[in-house]
Amino acid sequence: MAKLLSGKEVTASLNEEIRKKTELLTAHHITPKLGIIRIGEREDDISYERGATKRCETLGVSYEKFLLPEDASEEMVLNTIAQVNEADDIHGVLLFRPLPRHLDENKIINALAVEKDIDGITDRSMASVFLGKQTGFAPCTPSACMKILDHYGIDCSGKKAVVIGRSPVVGKPAAMMLLQKNATVTICHTKTKDMPSVVKEADIVIVAAGRAGVIGADYLRAGQTVIDVGINVNEEGKLCGDVNFADAEPVVDAITPVPGGVGSVTTSVLIEHVVDAALLKAGLAIL
Amino acid sequence: MAKLLSGKEVTASLNEEIRKKTELLTAHHITPKLGIIRIGEREDDISYERGATKRCETLGVSYEKFLLPEDASEEMVLNTIAQVNEADDIHGVLLFRPLPRHLDENKIINALAVEKDIDGITDRSMASVFLGKQTGFAPCTPSACMKILDHYGIDCSGKKAVVIGRSPVVGKPAAMMLLQKNATVTICHTKTKDMPSVVKEADIVIVAAGRAGVIGADYLRAGQTVIDVGINVNEEGKLCGDVNFADAEPVVDAITPVPGGVGSVTTSVLIEHVVDAALLKAGLAIL
Numbered sequence: 001m002a003k004l005l006s007g008k009e010v011t012a013s014l015n016e017e018i019r020k021k022t023e024l025l026t027a028h029h030i031t032p033k034l035g036i037i038r039i040g041e042r043e044d045d046i047s048y049e050r051g052a053t054k055r056c057e058t059l060g061v062s063y064e065k066f067l068l069p070e071d072a073s074e075e076m077v078l079n080t081i082a083q084v085n086e087a088d089d090i091h092g093v094l095l096f097r098p099l100p101r102h103l104d105e106n107k108i109i110n111a112l113a114v115e116k117d118i119d120g121i122t123d124r125s126m127a128s129v130f131l132g133k134q135t136g137f138a139p140c141t142p143s144a145c146m147k148i149l150d151h152y153g154i155d156c157s158g159k160k161a162v163v164i165g166r167s168p169v170v171g172k173p174a175a176m177m178l179l180q181k182n183a184t185v186t187i188c189h190t191k192t193k194d195m196p197s198v199v200k201e202a203d204i205v206i207v208a209a210g211r212a213g214v215i216g217a218d219y220l221r222a223g224q225t226v227i228d229v230g231i232n233v234n235e236e237g238k239l240c241g242d243v244n245f246a247d248a249e250p251v252v253d254a255i256t257p258v259p260g261g262v263g264s265v266t267t268s269v270l271i272e273h274v275v276d277a278a279l280l281k282a283g284l285a286i287l
Numbered sequence: 288m289a290k291l292l293s294g295k296e297v298t299a300s301l302n303e304e305i306r307k308k309t310e311l312l313t314a315h316h317i318t319p320k321l322g323i324i325r326i327g328e329r330e331d332d333i334s335y336e337r338g339a340t341k342r343c344e345t346l347g348v349s350y351e352k353f354l355l356p357e358d359a360s361e362e363m364v365l366n367t368i369a370q371v372n373e374a375d376d377i378h379g380v381l382l383f384r385p386l387p388r389h390l391d392e393n394k395i396i397n398a399l400a401v402e403k404d405i406d407g408i409t410d411r412s413m414a415s416v417f418l419g420k421q422t423g424f425a426p427c428t429p430s431a432c433m434k435i436l437d438h439y440g441i442d443c444s445g446k447k448a449v450v451i452g453r454s455p456v457v458g459k460p461a462a463m464m465l466l467q468k469n470a471t472v473t474i475c476h477t478k479t480k481d482m483p484s485v486v487k488e489a490d491i492v493i494v495a496a497g498r499a500g501v502i503g504a505d506y507l508r509a510g511q512t513v514i515d516v517g518i519n520v521n522e523e524g525k526l527c528g529d530v531n532f533a534d535a536e537p538v539v540d541a542i543t544p545v546p547g548g549v550g551s552v553t554t555s556v557l558i559e560h561v562v563d564a565a566l567l568k569a570g571l572a573i574l
Contacts, residue, residue, distance in 0.1 A: 130417040191444055198447075
């Protein structure tokens with residue numbers, strides 16, 4: 001029986017931190033505010049947006065939505081970004097990706113002011129994660145993974161960590177963050193040979209494979225901590241992770257459930273970044 | 288007896304490519320030009336500079352040195368960078384690092400125009416390497432490692448690769464480049480436990496430990512390809528790598544010598560980047 005790494009518990013603790021920070025901002029007559037730019041009506045985006053705005057309301061953070069049609073021109077999108085960059089009351093911006101194909105994603109993303117880039121999507125934020133610098137914000141999902149490890153006191157130094165997945169949004173930044181924590185980090189992906197034996201060697205496994213239940217008991221052993229980033233819908237229409245939870249749970253030492261794991265923490269990390277951006281802007285914090 | 292991966296051979300082949308490109312530029316009345324910014328008189332810098340300018344002369348690339356005193360002010364350095372950015376005839380810039388401590392390295396580096404950043408030191412170039420994008424130039428040393436693997440037809444896909452070292456100049460970009468080649472990549476460093484057993488599992492080892500001869504036979508086995516990035520001076524005053532060559536050579540399948548390995552290739556990669564920057568500027572190539 002593995003210890004359950006509860007996203008709810010980590011989120012509760014993180015929300016306490018956020019509340020302390022918003023109180024400090026309130027004392028300075030500042031309300032932190034999130035700007036949300038969504039192009040089109042993709043269901044995943046709307047669901048994530050709903051979670052984010054609800055969490056904003058719970059935590060005393062305001063928000064403003066900038067909704068553009070699926071066929072918005074590059075100029076329209078760039079104008080919207082210029083608008084949020086200039087808006088004095090908006091501290092952080094969530095821009096949903098991938099953008100529709102007719103838009104130049106690289107150009108648009110990098111138009112965003114780096115100090116408002118709370119999901120670490122600009123090149124400058126990415127470079128900070130890569131270089132291990134304390135400037136800019138890291139992407140929220142891998143940051144949530146680190147929050148979970150930190151909350152449960154899982155020391156990474158000298159440990160073998162395996163990251164499954166090499167996306168710029170999760171896998172690669174997670175690997176860099178584990179490296180920053182002094183883990184010996186291995187990155188696996190679809191071209192990895194005999195992945196089960198590679199993953200079995202890890203003390204800490206971060207799974208961002210993007211496919212439901214693909215990581216089964218043959219990848220796992222006693223003593224491991226498993227963080228499951230996957231959010232999928234299985235054949236019965238239920239939410240599930242990339243790890244086969246029923247197989248994994250009796251084997252490993254600790255594991256995050258899906259739902260109730262990384263996802264919930266990610267939303268609070270996003271809000272924390274907005275609040276941190278507001279603190280930084282007000283000179284009430286330094287990175 | 289390992290196969291020797293000769294830097295000289297790779298350089299000769301690379302220089303042929305560079306000559307073809309400079310011929311194309313010459314036909315368009317363009318002489319590629321390298322700008323060198325050196326602050327102070329550090330011996331390592333001067334030695335690398337000498338190698339670079341000699342290689343420029345061999346390959347028909349011109350160069351201009353911008354030499355500043357060790358105590359140069361930030362303003363002086365930024366002015367010099369503005370000057371090379373604006374100089375229409377300078378296609379690529381080599382800026383020696385680390386900068387003297389009184390200078391804001393992050394600020395100065397990122398003042399350099401990304402299209403002239405032929406050693407991949409700016410955040411935007413770093414982000415390209417991290418994201419595996421085909422924009423900007425990668426740092427020359429890890430690029431040289433990849434050139435050696437490519438030249439000798441060493442396929443990385445699905446192979447286990449270990450990088451020893453996590454510096455932003457070599458270890459981290461090398462890891463990202465191996466990942467781009469579909470290797471399963473592990474990054475080791477000073478906090479790695481039982482490094483010999485981790486390194487022994489690798490098919491391809493890139494060593495950037497920064498200490499003379501620390502990688503001995505206990506780290507190595509038959510079947511491995513070893514790329515030694517280290518350049519050190521041993522007790523007898525001779526150049527040597529981070530790998531104990533005498534121990535390693537009888538064991539592994541293939542290895543780069545030091546001197547005569549990565550270093551020589553790095554210099555030609557630098558020149559190739561200058562030439563590529565000139566081609567890109569002239570619209571004679573696309574990335």
